[in-house]
Amino acid sequence: MIEPLDNLVNALCQLPTIGKKTALRLALHLLERPQEELDMLSQCIASIKSSIVVCKRCFNYGTTDLCDVCSSTARDTSVICVVEKPQDVLVFERTGIFRGLYHVMGGVLSPINGITADKLRIEELRARLAGGEVRELVLGLGASAEAETTCLYLARVFSGMKLKITLLARGVPAGTELEYIDQITLNQALHERVEISYKVES
Amino acid sequence: MIEPLDNLVNALCQLPTIGKKTALRLALHLLERPQEELDMLSQCIASIKSSIVVCKRCFNYGTTDLCDVCSSTARDTSVICVVEKPQDVLVFERTGIFRGLYHVMGGVLSPINGITADKLRIEELRARLAGGEVRELVLGLGASAEAETTCLYLARVFSGMKLKITLLARGVPAGTELEYIDQITLNQALHERVEISYKVES
Numbered sequence: 001m002i003e004p005l006d007n008l009v010n011a012l013c014q015l016p017t018i019g020k021k022t023a024l025r026l027a028l029h030l031l032e033r034p035q036e037e038l039d040m041l042s043q044c045i046a047s048i049k050s051s052i053v054v055c056k057r058c059f060n061y062g063t064t065d066l067c068d069v070c071s072s073t074a075r076d077t078s079v080i081c082v083v084e085k086p087q088d089v090l091v092f093e094r095t096g097i098f099r100g101l102y103h104v105m106g107g108v109l110s111p112i113n114g115i116t117a118d119k120l121r122i123e124e125l126r127a128r129l130a131g132g133e134v135r136e137l138v139l140g141l142g143a144s145a146e147a148e149t150t151c152l153y154l155a156r157v158f159s160g161m162k163l164k165i166t167l168l169a170r171g172v173p174a175g176t177e178l179e180y181i182d183q184i185t186l187n188q189a190l191h192e193r194v195e196i197s198y199k200v201e202s
Numbered sequence: 203m204i205e206p207l208d209n210l211v212n213a214l215c216q217l218p219t220i221g222k223k224t225a226l227r228l229a230l231h232l233l234e235r236p237q238e239e240l241d242m243l244s245q246c247i248a249s250i251k252s253s254i255v256v257c258k259r260c261f262n263y264g265t266t267d268l269c270d271v272c273s274s275t276a277r278d279t280s281v282i283c284v285v286e287k288p289q290d291v292l293v294f295e296r297t298g299i300f301r302g303l304y305h306v307m308g309g310v311l312s313p314i315n316g317i318t319a320d321k322l323r324i325e326e327l328r329a330r331l332a333g334g335e336v337r338e339l340v341l342g343l344g345a346s347a348e349a350e351t352t353c354l355y356l357a358r359v360f361s362g363m364k365l366k367i368t369l370l371a372r373g374v375p376a377g378t379e380l381e382y383i384d385q386i387t388l389n390q391a392l393h394e395r396v397e398i399s400y401k402v403e404s
Contacts, residue, residue, distance in 0.1 A: 001292060002254070004249065004253035005254065014243070016228065030217075035251055042248035043244070044210040045232060046245075048206060048229065051206035
């Protein structure tokens with residue numbers, strides 16, 4: 001294969017989910033697009049790191065020292081949702097329900113991969129909680145074994161503070177048929193079953 | 203979503219096979235790569251159009267006026283393989299068997315899509331054949347209805363010349379179970395069945 005095409009294919013291959021065949025397909029597609037479109041994509045890629053700043057308060061991605069959430073005046077500063085990665089903030093924001101602030105942990109405990117408590121942003125969280133303004137800490141860390149361990153760890157670390165610590169509800173996800181639910185999820189859903197009451201309007 | 207990330211996601215979304223979710227995944231991946239890697243990819247994308255030249259003889263992609271195949275002295279200049287797109291040249295080159303030259307048609311006949319004979323590089327092919335050096339024209343155009351029509355058309359156009367015109371064999375592709383073969387392919391494979399002889403070494 002000719003060199004410039006080969007270089008582009010190899011560069012595209014470095015991306016996740018893109019193999020040699022897809023890379024070639026993308027490269028040949030790019031070759032047929034107008035130069036402005038290539039310049040646009042190329043510019044976006046080259047500048048992405050320098051145009052995105054990590055928020056100095058919550059470690060979410062932003063464009064200034066404080067991210068959009070932290071610099072908003074419309075957020076409830078008494079609630080902090082602890083998440084693993086910056087992209088998890090996007091997931092929560094998409095619901096449009098959560099109006100509090102975030103704290104990006106930078107990972108979950110996984111000693112086997114060298115991620116111990118000192119690698120997470122726990123001290124930074126402690127500093128934010130020290131102000132006394134925060135009343136609730138929502139642990140929004142997912143439901144993997146590592147995430148659950150991290151939740152328990154955080155619950156213990158901050159147990160001494162005057163603070164409500166909550167966990168995302170575990171249970172049957174929407175739209176699922178019961179026969180496909182795993183045993184652990186079903187056990188949790190059963191254990192944390194919720195009473196519903198049917199009220200007759202009088 | 204913050205603007206620079208949004209811009210990158212939108213630019214990536216323009217690529218084939220890449221939807222909104224994959225684009226976000228790729229963007230977040232890029233954000234965590236070293237700047238040199240981003241510069242490399244960005245540079246490859248921006249320069250791909252200007253660094254690739256269409257060969258003035260066979261219309262394959264290359265880096266100079268004549269592509270690698272046309273400028274090679276090791277090729278058999280008496281055979282020309284007619285292909286639809288430049289990427290088809292790559293497919294044939296990968297086999298390592300074909301040692302002749304190519305002629306990229308730039309499409310196959312498809313009047314319904316406005317691709318009539320004058321849109322293809324037929325006159326350019328006629329000019330190449332006029333020299334009299336070419337003895338065989340291999341029609342390497344695939345087996346779609348449009349490609350087959352184009353093959354028949356080319357066979358008619360060049361029928362007056364002292365030239366062997368050949369077609370890629372049609373038949374059962376390697377590794378296929380017969381029950382999954384379509385009727386047309388099986389009919390062709392049956393019609394063009396080949397005699398095999400078992401010779402006892404004497």
